[in-house]
Amino acid sequence: xxxxxxxxxxxxxxxxxxxxxxxxxxxxxxxxxxxxxxxxxxxxxxxxxxxxxxxxxxxxxxxxxxxxxxxxxxxxxxxxxxxxxxxxxxxxxxxxxxxxxxxxxxxxxxxxxxxxxxxxxxxxxxxxxxxxxxxxxxxxxxxxxxxxxxxxxxxxxxxxxxxxxxxxxxxxxxxxxxxxxxxxxxxxxxxxxxxxxxxxxxxxxxxxxxxxxxxxxxxxxxxxxxxxxxxxxxxxxxxxxxxxxxxxxxxxxxxxxxxxxxxxxxxxxxxxxxxxxxxxxxxxxxxxxxxxxxxxxxxxxxxxxxxxxxxxxxxxxxxxxxxxxxxxxxxxxxxxxxxxxxxxxxxxxxxxx
Ligand SMILES: Cc1ncc(C[n+]2csc(CCOP(=O)(O)OP(=O)(O)O)c2C)c(N)n1
Ligand SMILES: [Mg+2]
Numbered sequence: 378x379x380x381x382x383x384x385x386x387x388x389x390x391x392x393x394x395x396x397x398x399x400x401x402x403x404x405x406x407x408x409x410x411x412x413x414x415x416x417x418x419x420x421x422x423x424x425x426x427x428x429x430x431x432x433x434x435x436x437x438x439x440x441x442x443x444x445x446x447x448x449x450x451x452x453x454x455x456x457x458x459x460x461x462x463x464x465x466x467x468x469x470x471x472x473x474x475x476x477x478x479x480x481x482x483x484x485x486x487x488x489x490x491x492x493x494x495x496x497x498x499x500x501x502x503x504x505x506x507x508x509x510x511x512x513x514x515x516x517x518x519x520x521x522x523x524x525x526x527x528x529x530x531x532x533x534x535x536x537x538x539x540x541x542x543x544x545x546x547x548x549x550x551x552x553x554x555x556x557x558x559x560x561x562x563x564x565x566x567x568x569x570x571x572x573x574x575x576x577x578x579x580x581x582x583x584x585x586x587x588x589x590x591x592x593x594x595x596x597x598x599x600x601x602x603x604x605x606x607x608x609x610x611x612x613x614x615x616x617x618x619x620x621x622x623x624x625x626x627x628x629x630x631x632x633x634x635x636x637x638x639x640x641x642x643x644x645x646x647x648x649x650x651x652x653x654x655x656x657x658x659x660x661x662x663x664x665x666x667x668x669x670x671x672x673x674x675x676x677x678x679x680x681x682x683x684x685x686x687x688x689x690x691x692x693x694x695x696x697x698x699x700x701x702x703x704x705x706x707x708x709x710x711x712x713x714x715x716x717x718x719x720x721x722x723x724x725x726x727x728x729x730x
Contacts, residue, residue, distance in 0.1 A: 391603035422684035447658035451605030479691025509539035512548030519557035530558035530616035538569025558616030566631035587624035599627030600658040
């Protein structure tokens with residue numbers, strides 16, 4: 378029988394369980410708690426519906442984030458709207474928390490140009506699929522904010538596997554040296570597809586890497602949305618105070634396949650998946666709210682219905698978009714396109730009929 382590692386029991390937590398009592402955070406009102414709940418439900422609904430849409434052939438391969446919602450919503454709720462978000466594919470729907478339409482994110486997964494948003498509209502950078510390459514981008518953006526004496530900061534999301542990539546180290550080091558107002562948010566779901574975290578590093582914990590860059594690191598329970606919120610709020614306060622970057626390691630165990638194209642049965646530890654499902658983030662937060670007397674079943678149902686309706690409208694809008702024309706393959710690549718493009722496009726049009 379697999380064991381949950383003792384170190385994981387030492388993570389920073391706010392939401393209690395059978396052994397530990399709930400903690401309360403300062404300065405939060407009822408509105409905050411319910412807004413956070415709404416965000417969790419929106420992300421969860423997006424994720425669960427997307428798996429169904431994929432099976433129906435309505436979106437392409439999809440990177441499931443089930444039980445990562447607490448890391449995403451908890452951290453975004455600690456930001457201001459002017460702060461910049463740099464997501465990886467695991468946070469593909471994080472823009473929804475900034476008012477991005479559902480149809481935009483669905484279009485991205487449908488490979489449709491309507492899925493390409495202008496990052497400046499939401500202060501959400503493009504979804505990064507290459508592992509870790511957005512860490513230096515985020516460090517550069519944050520450094521720029523500092524040079525401009527802006528009060529804003531940036532947050533960059535990446536996985537445990539990304540901590541083995543050169544660009545992660547370059548970005549983290551650069552942010553440290555430049556004292557950039559950056560939150561380095563590591564979603565440690567313990568797997569990089571089928572590679573376990575034990576094959577990524579000899580460090581005891583990923584958060585130990587922060588020491589090498591001379592920046593503070595904190596390790597939290599990634600399925601405790603309030604612990605994530607608290608850690609990010611502290612990191613953002615440090616960034617705004619001119620104290621530079623923070624590394625947050627949020628620990629979970631990946632409970633869903635890496636993506637719809639993956640079959641984890643060959644490598645995953647099913648006991649640990651079951652354990653993660655029992656402690657999944659949405660139910661834990663619902664329990665916390667109920668213990669505070671802040672959430673009734675009718676209200677929860679109203680929020681779930683709202684999110685389901687947004688999804689129905691979103692997929693209808695995404696599917697109503699006309700297919701992109703072949704000229705798009707050649708557009709936006711060159712300021713001064715080579716002459717051959719015209720004949721290439723003509724040939725492509727002939728082939729496509
Ligand atoms: C530079 C680069 N190398 C390899 C890949 C293939 N790849 C896609 S997802 C993935 C695993 C990443 O794992 P992790 O960083 O832990 O993020 P997670 O998917 O668990 O959120 C890999 C290796 C890639 N996308 N980019
Ligand atoms: Mg991972």
